[in-house]
Amino acid sequence: MEHTTGIKTLADLKRIQEEVRTRISLRDKAENPESLVQVKVAMATCGIASGAKEVMEFFALELDKRGIDAVVTQTGCMGYCFAEPTVEITLPGHDPMVFGYVNPKKADEIIERYIKNGELVDGIIPQNYNTIES
Amino acid sequence: MVTLAMHMIDIVQNSLRAQADMVTITLDERGDESFLLFRVEDDGTGMDRISLERLTDPFFTTRTTRRVGLGIPFLKMTCEQTGGSLRVASTEGEGTTVEALYRTDNPDCLPLGDLVGSLLLLVMANPAIRFRFNYRMGEEMFRFDSGDLREQGIDLQHPQMLLPVKEYIRENLEALWRHRAAASYLC
Numbered sequence: 001m002e003h004t005t006g007i008k009t010l011a012d013l014k015r016i017q018e019e020v021r022t023r024i025s026l027r028d029k030a031e032n033p034e035s036l037v038q039v040k041v042a043m044a045t046c047g048i049a050s051g052a053k054e055v056m057e058f059f060a061l062e063l064d065k066r067g068i069d070a071v072v073t074q075t076g077c078m079g080y081c082f083a084e085p086t087v088e089i090t091l092p093g094h095d096p097m098v099f100g101y102v103n104p105k106k107a108d109e110i111i112e113r114y115i116k117n118g119e120l121v122d123g124i125i126p127q128n129y130n131t132i133e134s
Numbered sequence: 135m136v137t138l139a140m141h142m143i144d145i146v147q148n149s150l151r152a153q154a155d156m157v158t159i160t161l162d163e164r165g166d167e168s169f170l171l172f173r174v175e176d177d178g179t180g181m182d183r184i185s186l187e188r189l190t191d192p193f194f195t196t197r198t199t200r201r202v203g204l205g206i207p208f209l210k211m212t213c214e215q216t217g218g219s220l221r222v223a224s225t226e227g228e229g230t231t232v233e234a235l236y237r238t239d240n241p242d243c244l245p246l247g248d249l250v251g252s253l254l255l256l257v258m259a260n261p262a263i264r265f266r267f268n269y270r271m272g273e274e275m276f277r278f279d280s281g282d283l284r285e286q287g288i289d290l291q292h293p294q295m296l297l298p299v300k301e302y303i304r305e306n307l308e309a310l311w312r313h314r315a316a317a318s319y320l321c
Contacts, residue, residue, distance in 0.1 A: 007301040010286060016298040017288050043147060043259075045205045048140050053248065056255050057296075064293035072293075074259040076151060079199035 037070040037115055038090040039063070044077035050084040051103060058104040059087070062111060070115075080125055088127075089114065098125040135208050137247020138172060138236075144205045145174045145232050146256055150263065152178025152230065158266040159253070161246075165272060165315035168239035169218065177229040186224050209234050216240040238318040245321050250303045253278070257290050267303075271310040278303055 007013060041047070041056040056072060063070040080086050083100030089110065090096045099110055100123050113119040135141050142159060149157045154176035162171040181189070188194040190210050195203030209232070210220040218235035236243050257265050257280045264281040280290055289295055314320065 006305075007298050008305045009302075010283075013283070013288055013298060013302050014286065017295065020289070020292060020294045043143060045135075045144050045203075045208065048143050049135060053140070053143065053252055053255060056259070057251060060255070060258065060293050060296060072259065074147075074255070076147065077197065077199050081200060 035069075035092050037063070037068060037092065038088075038096075039070055039072045040075040040088040040090075041072070042076065042078050042080075042084065042086045042088075043074040046077055046081035047084045047086065052085040054104060055085045055087065055102050055107055058107045059111075062108070063115075066111065068111070068115060078127075083123075083125060086125065091115065091118065094118075096127070098127045099123045100125045135212060136244065138244050139247035139249045139252040141172070141205075141209050141212070141234070141244075142174070142249065143252050143256060145209060148205060148232075149174060149176035149178050149230070150260060152176060152180070154178035154229065154263065156264045156266070158268070160268045160270070161249075162268075162270040163238070163272070163314065163318075163320065165238075165313070165318060168237060168315075168318070170236045170238050170243070170320060171233065172213075172236065173231065173233045175229065175231045180226040180228050180230055181224040182226055186222065189222055190220070206232070212236075212244055216243045236320075238320045241319050243319045250300050250307065253303070254290075254296055254300055258293075258296065261291050269307055269310060271313050274310055274313065276303075276306045276310055 007016065039059050041052050041059065043052050043056070056074065060072045063072065075088065078086055078098065080098070080100055085102045086098055086100050087102045088096050088098045102110070102123070106123060109121055113121050135144065146157055146159065156177050158175040160173040189206050192202055192204055192207040195201065197203070213220055213234040213236050216237040217240050218237050221233045222230065224230040253267055267278040269276045283290060290299065
């Protein structure tokens, strides 16, 4: 993203919007969220205090920069306050996976390894246990 | 919470949980009286009298994932440590207003922090909610209304619009901040 300067009025903003629109637009997110990577950042008191805002900003900007079609959104406390900031990632067709102690560096690793290649990385919080019923 | 921006995300989160459709955030700097008023109003479910009474109790929460609720108690603490106060009004079925008054002539007054970035993340993550953000400095005021911008064709969900919109708000706020009294500890 090139550095933008001097955006002061609504007209400036509209001009930028036109530029963005002419670039390849890939999203009709709302219509089919299941086909996209979903990133949910826990943003309750515990998450915010440990830096969830920076993590969410990183995911929003970097996923777009790296050409990954994703929806970045926020959620409340998942009960893992000890491991904040926590992020829940759902790859299309997979169960949600929760990662703890996420900072921008960890987020970078999650994007490169888990989101792009499906490799598991350190910091997974076992969230749901499936039992085999006979 | 070390900045007002963090409190903003936190308190707005309460409004979102209360199923609000519209959230109005107001920051009102009064240089002559040395205070900053921080207000979050929503049209969510509101609270009954008993919840309202227990609101500043850190061991009161409506959630089930943990047994503490620290958002409001922290806000109360940070405004009271400057000599200010917290006021919460709520009507069931109509909505809630949280108002924190900070003394800006007290060195314990919190810095604003990344107000703009925090606001835009809230806007981006909650497309169904209309966010109004008003920043008043004395006689002058900057208004941001996510509903108006959407009507003007600005796509606030597009990640590539995040930085330009951020720049737009920041430019306007910086113009206001130039009027801040030299004695204010707010930064």
